[in-house]
Amino acid sequence: MGDCHYLYGNVATEKRVRFLKKLLAFSGIEEERLRCKWVSSAEASEFVEEMQDFTETLRALGPSPLKQAGAQRAA
């Protein structure tokens, strides 16, 4: 944090993500579906790890309820 190329950009982002996670949860969309991490261009292995972990999380959660609702509407 604070190392943003644009100074405070990531601080602003982090605040919004914190809010959004809780809003999503309240609306019935699992907050784990939203993730925000800072990985610098020099941290390849962290990035890979994060992405794999996130992919696993999403896989475990299954398809988004939004997608399912959308499919129902279209059918």
Add this chain to the structure above:
Amino acid sequence: MTQNVKKKVKELLESGKIKGFLGLCQKNGHIGPHLFCDPDDLESMVLGDEERPGDSRYPLNKLLIHIARSYPDETFGVLVRGCDERGLKTLYTWNQLNPDKVIPVGVACPQELADACECLRPYPEEFVEGERAEERSSASVTKISGLDVKDRFTSWMKEFARCIKCYGCRDICPMCFCNECSLEAEELIHTGELPPEIPIFHLVRAVHMAGRCIDCGLCNEVCPADIPLRTLYKKVADIIDEEFNYRPGYSEGKSPLNILGSAAEE
């Protein structure tokens, strides 16, 4: 019940402290907003209780913005309940009203209304009418929070599915002062569909209410589909409070989302 307000307004008008008083009046069989300019013509003034307390409330702050934009140098009085006062304070921080040009005249809400609103502060800081009712916490939020995540989703989807996209929630909202509205941005929310894109339409608005909604509940009252919007925005306010220790209209200063860096949290 309006005697004290009338007295106060008469005083303000006679002394020339205000150019007009934006309140409510009974006219042509309707209770509606009215700008009182003559200290001797306050007979029709009411506080917005037709059948039940507060069942005829209007977004007076929002209307005041309309007037103030055309008459920035004049001072106006305005009728405020607890929520309206929170609205005023928040509008000051958003530079939409000038605190030096507004004189609020307060009324406290009766317990019945405080209960119905689940209001955290059903009275303004100063009031000339009514008595301080007990604060209420939001049982409606607790109820939904208590549901399983899937049931929460189903329940909101069911509510949103009724939306007829009247934009009333926005149009009545005293905090919606924008000239251009994101809800109308075609690229964000497809236009011309009923119901509007679910749940984007309502969640976009919920996001815009973060650090802004002062919990007046007019959105809920105006909704032709009876969507419990107030509950949604109450939760929005709760989140901002939990995360940043800020509640619009209750806390001082600007929204944490409008402050550079993380100063607000500390």
Add this chain to the structure above:
Amino acid sequence: MNEKRKEKTEQPDDLRIGVFICDCGSNIAGHLDCSAVTEYAASLPGVVFAKENLYTCSEAGITEIQKAISEHELNRVVVASCSPRTHQPLFQSSCAEAGMNPYLFEMVNIRDQCSWVHMQEHAEATEKAKELVRMGVAKAAFLEPQKDIEASLLSRVLVIGGGVAGLSAAEALADMALEVILVEKEPKAGGLLNQINQLVPEGVKAAEYVERIIESVNSKSNVTVHLGTEVKAIAGYIGNYEITLQRGEGEAIQEKVGCIVVATGAVPLEPAGLYGYDGERVITQMQLEEQLLNGQFKAQRVVMIQCAGARVPGREYCSRICCMIAVKNAALIKDQDPEAQVHILYRDIQMYGTEKERMLWDARGKGVRFDVYDPEKPPEVKDGQVLFEQPIVGTKRQIPCDLVVLSTPLVAREGASALSQLLRIPMDQNGFFLEAHAKLRPLDFATDGVFLCGSARYPATVAEARSQGLGVASRVATVLFKDKLVTSALVAEIDPETCVGCLGCLDMCPYGAIEFVPEKGICEVNTILCKGCGCCAATCPSQSATLKGFKPKQLLSQIRAI
């Protein structure tokens, strides 16, 4: 209640998009089917030309792009290849050479973000590449031509502060043939050096050292020095500042400059109430310097207490240079009178770098005594002695002395916050000015055209202040040695029709690039100062503030294409 008639966000009818898919040798083509991606790209709405290249960035590839622009009258070019970080400028300028506005170029990364990370998944990688290209094309459809922003640059520099940092900056800038306005609040230039005895390790007299620089500066015809003068007002932005100076009660002086250097320095803390400070038996290092300078120094038994008023609640920082000054003066006293007893009580010794490390060992060799004290139990000054407790062993010691010298930290000037507001530059919690980046841009402010050096930023030694002064001159040169200021057109803009002046953007702009215009009741962007970070666009509740090149419809069309 919007009364503005809005246009539906339609794709421009005359879209002619060209897509170039790069094999990157086998870097991309080895892991996914570039031909299939090319074929797919050709089928996308608006695409009139699609081509696969072995290396799009090669001369042959570039020629092909340029040829296609003219032959197929392309008005958008999308290259799907490697990282825009390395290659976007090349492709953009190539497009510009062929007569297409370079801002109508869009790049898609199908190497780093696709072929390289999905090396074993040929089919999936191909599908993902198609998706990425589709997104790129979707965004390209909404790109708008832009013109780089140009502004004139005045080759004049305002240096605020005539201490060693400011003087050094002025000297170096003048040597680069830039015109310099140097403003010093005091009637005499030189700053803190005027009160200092001598400098280590050279051993030169501080006054002589600074006098030489002052003379050098004064001798230059392109430097105007305003002594006893303060900056009253600053308007404008990089390249074109308008400055109002005020000398005493006299008339205001107007100046125009292109850049501003902040070299306002810092002041030693006046330790009122600390350790029985009285200015006679208990003095500061600065007062000791004066005594040494004037030859008034008489004491035989001296105790110096480090971190006096520093690293305490409310002033947590280490002033960094006080240890060095204490060691310097202790050694000096010992040099003058080897019999004198000098005792330094410290918490940690901050003598960074080999030179200063050497000083410390030399001082020990000369018989200066060092003892650690526990910040929880600070020394006491009482009846001609200093009492303290040695940590760990717990022995209570009494050191008789006839002079106590307090090493107090440098603290920010009182006027700093006023200047911070004038220039809209940030300060840290201690009142020192905050650079754009501690490591990458230590002499810059986030706001373009304003720089800093010396103790205004953080307590600095004379050598550091001097080198920062010289350094800042080269930073200024990077700006002012151009004919004109050219910045990217991808900056924020605020729609005056829809802005309601809620100040959301202004509060969130880290570069001070947004101003509220009371007469219009709206906010405006200074495109020269804007860095295009987009904080304003993300904050604006009404989409009145947008970032060119990243407008909602551009980004969302890309997202919708997923």
Add this chain to the structure above:
Amino acid sequence: MTNSIAEVEDAECIFVIGSNTTSSHPLVATRIFRAKEKGAKLIVADPREVHIAKLADLHVQHNLGTDVALLNGIMHVILERNWHDRSFIEERTEGFDDFKRVIDRYPPDKVAEITGVSPEDILRIAEYYASAGTASILYCMGITQHTTGVDNVKSLANLAMLTGNVGKESTGVNPLRGQNNVQGACDMGGLPNVYPGYQPVNMLDSQKKFESAWNATLSDRVGLTIPDMLSGLMDGSLKALYVIGENPLMSDPDSHHVEKALKGAELLVVQDIFMTPTAELAHVVLPGASFAEKDGTFTNTERRVLRVRKAIEPVGESRTDWEIIQDISNRLGYAMDYDGPEEIMKEIAAVTPSYGGISYDRLEGPGLQWPCPDPEHPGTKFLHKDGFARGKGLFHAIEYQEPAEVVDEEYPLWMTTGRVHVHYHTGTMTRNSPSLHAEMPEGYLEMNHRDAARLGICQGDLVSVTSRRGTINVKTQITERVREGVVFMPFHFVESSANVLTNPAYDPVVKIPEYKVCAVRVEKAA
């Protein structure tokens, strides 16, 4: 409406047929939502999956123009299962036996074949509707705008009477009137056969009454309806046409025919607030005033007379419409000297029995629902409480008839038309409202994805739609809202005006055009 809007929220079953309620009557939809929250069953019968259909307990998509068959099928099941209200039928109706003989001919299997609605769904509708304590029918133009419009409405009345859902709260057969004051225009005698209050022009009593009230000699010949007037213009029997606040060129079927007719007028006067396509053809265009610029009253769909109040002066040199009419009348030698709408209302009350008790001072607040015969009368919330106007309710025996135009090889798609939620009628007002225009700036053709795939049409493609009457070009919207073989177009957009295509076939009784059914061909535009 036989009943009031507010009553809808207490109905136990709501049967919406041919009404896109959330789009066209949003504030009635509010009551449906509420009823549903209270546990009411919601049935929607509509060829399109309109918004309200998505919220229904049961939605059936019957084929265009097969309403009578569907309703007869439902009634067949009700009778078969003995779910009808015998005592209501006996006490308050007549014609039941003839009616039943026809209904017997509509078993669910046969009806399923005609309508495309499964026998199971027909049974469910019958069960929901007949088993509810109070069941309310809401219908709109989807029912009336057919050559069998009258038959459709009578069938709905049959259904309500069969189950005793008339004459009590939260029941009834409730037409949702499409225009703010279509009720009032009818009440005021804006029809060729009746004076204000539905007093027939060809009855001597009423003629005498109005001759003395108006101090004039009146004609006892029933006048021409709009389609007849248009035909009159074509054949030269009608020479002059005075149009106020209407846009027949866009609103009437077969626009090309209408255009020819209007161009044939020796005098065409158009009094309107915008330069409509109809006004473009006029000899004289008179700028009237909008609702915000005048005083008066509107009568809403539940017969409620409500005040309209002047908020601003008429824009420019425009004038209120009553003043314009008065001025022309005076020039024609028939003196009028009203000082304002309130005085006109006094005259209305004097000559119109159902408005007899209505005066401006009684209209503050919620207004009054007619019938309101005298100044003490509180107004009437729902009709037929103690009996029907004619005494007993008459069952009509109605057979299903095909629409006037059916699909064939040349015109293989069924087309229907309607409104969208942001626009209103011919778009004269809504398309001049920036916010509404932005919400939906252009028209579209709704088409099922299977038809689209067959025709090689993609989302947003420009297509040409052709009927026997003309061709228009419009963008496509590929959707699941319509079934295969059916297309839909809103009629608000002049540049792609649906009524170029529609069929000017009329209901023989009330001359309502068959907007809801015609046959078209769709091709990708060149």
Add this chain to the structure above:
Amino acid sequence: MDYRTVPTTCTYCGCGCNFFLEVLDGRIIGTIPSKSGPANQGKLCIKGWHVHQFVQSPERLTRPLLRKNGNLSEVSWDEALDYTASRLKEITSAHGSDSAGFFASAKLTNEENYLIQKFARAAVGTNNVDHCARL
């Protein structure tokens, strides 16, 4: 300064919603649904919320127009009304009262509809009056 809120009834569909038109210095600046409206109870649809917009559209007709040499051109009220009245008179005296027809309107007030049919029946002498009840 003149700020008023005028209670009135919607001109769109047949629901009969009540709202206040918000008027500042002779210009309508907004619509506020009336909580006391029996049909709408403080609610409105999208058309209702924006109903004030078309009223002040720059496209509004503001002057009478008369077709001269094939084109519609602006004329005075007197000229337009005189022309209308005299042509009506000419046509009906030549071809009989029933040669004229009148379209009333579901957009007009009751009072205006009453007047137009009275005009057609009493002043012109024809029952050729109809309106778009069927549309």
